[in-house]
Amino acid sequence: MIKFFLMVNKQGQTRLSRYYEHVELHKRTLLEAEVIKNCLSRSKDQCSFIEYKDFKLVYRQYAALFIVVGINETENEMAVYELIHNFVEVLDKYFSRVSELDIMFNLDRVHIILDEMVLNGCIVETNRSRILAPLLVLDKMAET
Template identity: 75%
Template sequence: MIKFVLMVNRRGQTRLSRYYTPVELSRRAALEADVVRCCLSRRKEQCSFVEYKDFKLVYRQYAALFIVVGITDKENELSIFELIQNFVEVLDKYFSRVSELDIMFSLDRVHFILDEIVQNGLVVETNRSRILTPLNAIDKMSDS
């Protein structure tokens, strides 16, 4: 099961955070800082799977952004690694070459896309066109 999804830049600033298990607000900042420090300090040659406290971290770097997913011990790391790739491809398709600014200024759209892919910590959809269909319909309605 997925516990959380974080998107951070190289400076460690959180651009997106979505929690699927309850974490107190007072603990979130410390958890995010510790997770980001753990992932950003690793070299590119090192594995993208990290054992961290009572769960695992799976992360990928895309230009200046890191996407970090916290998962339970029973979850398949490679499937989550590919899920991150799929998420970025969907963002690229929607924003036509997604950037950090797209994420900052269209955070509601990014959350919508993530919610179409993952619900309650479980992957429910991976087909790019099915993920974007509701969002494109909303955009079409708002344009008219």
């Protein structure tokens, strides 16, 4: 099961965070700081899976953004690694060459995409057209 999903830039600023289990606000801040420090300090030659406290971190870097997913021991790391890539591909398709600014100024859309893919910490959809369908409907309604 997925515990949390973070999108962070190289400066360590969180651009997106979604938690799938309750974590108190001040603990979230500490957790994010430690997780970000662990991921940013690793070289590109090191593995993208980290054992951290009582769960695992799976991360992937895209240009200036890191996507970090916290998972429990039973979740498949490679499946989550591919989920991250699929998430970025969906963002790329929707925003046509997604950037950090797209994420910052369209955070609601990014959350909708993530919610279509992950529900209560479980991966529920991977088909790009099905993931984007609700957003395309919203976009059409906004045009009229």
